[in-house]
Amino acid sequence: MPPWQTWVPIVLSLGAVTFTGLQWWETRTQVLLAVKPTVDFNIADDPDNFSVGIAVSNAGPGPAVIKT
16 A cells, blocks of 8 residues: 555545634634624714714623613
8 A cells, every 4th residue: 555545634634624623613713703793883973963962882692781
């Protein structure tokens, strides 16, 4: 049996395991970002509209707490 027939399958399987692990990590990161609550600040700076103020809206799925 030629030597390449022993190490080529090992290298391919290690590459597949690495790729699968990286996909798992990316999916885990995206899930954590999807459930993190975020807060949007909308500042009214339209010169034609004379209303002044800041609007705070929660853009995430859970309750957002403003600490400072």
